[in-house]
Amino acid sequence: MTQTAAAVGMCFPRTFPAALVTDVARRLEAGGADELWIIEDCFYTSGPSLVAAALASTERLTVGLGIVPAVARTAAVTAMEFATLEAMAPGRFLPGIGHGVQEWMGQMGVRPKSPLTALDEVTTSVTRLLAGENVTFAGKTVQLQDVKLDAPPVTPPPILLGVRGPKSMALAGRVGGGVVLAEPATAPYVRQSLEYAGPPDGFVVAAFAAMCIREDRKTAYEWTAPWLGWQLNDKNPGLTTLPFYDDLQKLYDESGEAGLVGMPTDWWTAIGAIGTLEDAAAHIETLEAAGVHHIGLFPDPEVEHGLPQLEYVVELAKR
Numbered sequence: 001m002t003q004t005a006a007a008v009g010m011c012f013p014r015t016f017p018a019a020l021v022t023d024v025a026r027r028l029e030a031g032g033a034d035e036l037w038i039i040e041d042c043f044y045t046s047g048p049s050l051v052a053a054a055l056a057s058t059e060r061l062t063v064g065l066g067i068v069p070a071v072a073r074t075a076a077v078t079a080m081e082f083a084t085l086e087a088m089a090p091g092r093f094l095p096g097i098g099h100g101v102q103e104w105m106g107q108m109g110v111r112p113k114s115p116l117t118a119l120d121e122v123t124t125s126v127t128r129l130l131a132g133e134n135v136t137f138a139g140k141t142v143q144l145q146d147v148k149l150d151a152p153p154v155t156p157p158p159i160l161l162g163v164r165g166p167k168s169m170a171l172a173g174r175v176g177g178g179v180v181l182a183e184p185a186t187a188p189y190v191r192q193s194l195e196y197a198g199p200p201d202g203f204v205v206a207a208f209a210a211m212c213i214r215e216d217r218k219t220a221y222e223w224t225a226p227w228l229g230w231q232l233n234d235k236n237p238g239l240t241t242l243p244f245y246d247d248l249q250k251l252y253d254e255s256g257e258a259g260l261v262g263m264p265t266d267w268w269t270a271i272g273a274i275g276t277l278e279d280a281a282a283h284i285e286t287l288e289a290a291g292v293h294h295i296g297l298f299p300d301p302e303v304e305h306g307l308p309q310l311e312y313v314v315e316l317a318k319r
Helices: 018-031 047-056 075-088 102-107 115-130 166-175 187-197 217-233 245-261 265-271 277-290 303-317
Strands: 007-012 035-039 062-069 093-098 135-138 143-147 160-162 178-181 204-213 273-275 294-298
Touching (some): 007 062, 018 035, 018 047, 018 303, 035 047, 035 294, 047 062, 047 075, 062 075, 062 160, 062 204, 062 294, 075 093, 093 204, 115 166, 166 178, 166 187, 187 204, 187 277, 204 217, 204 303, 217 265, 217 273, 277 303
Parallel strands (some): 007 294, 035 062, 062 093, 160 178, 178 204, 204 273, 204 294
Antiparallel strands (some): 135 143
16 A cells, blocks of 8 residues: 555544634644544534534634534434534545444434444445435335435545444445544554545545653653553554554553553654644554544544644644
């Protein structure tokens, strides 16, 4: 695979106040960053609404949506929203659909019997609607009768599936236009995901990278160690695919967060854009080498700590 430079931008965490999105989008664009990625989680801010505000506030910035749960809206409404956002800023919108957290789907009364089947039906239906087709479909989750968008996109955007696991990645390769991989999307995890997807030509890969940049490495490591410990407890596949995972887990089990702070720099660089600005740039290069096209740097979810990282995003995008 030929390594190419990825588009680099920032994620807008679910905990950031909605009113900040226009300022963040404008600052990223003015600074020369490529993208802003909106995070939608239940029951925080609405993704499509924030995407619309960001697109309307900028002229060049690409805005990604990572992700809408497949069953939280009907397939027809999802297609309407995607078509509207694409029409607002042609070629600047990247939509994502995923399973959603099943506990949240249950809270809303929309939990499907088979999340995989539901995502398949929704993705296929939305893709057909965006292509301008008149769709009649009777599935287990999606029910459509002679539905056709009045104004489908001239050039439909690729639908990225925000998924993990072999079966879901294989589905993305069959019916999606790409994938969006949640943080920490390490290079080995990207490669494994693409292997599962068996991707067709033109398959788009977006990845979210954990971000914590400080003037010195130790400060960044101390700040990030609690988050990394949580990810290890969760057996996050972005970590379990690392070649040093067993040693990393053993270090954490024996020494806790203090052990993580003192682990080798190259381990930290493999895990995320963590450490100095140069370390973050090195992490981005590992993702580019793995085949990533779009990188969303994910800052601290608390505004007072995460928002200042925007200036580093701008610097990294200028590499």
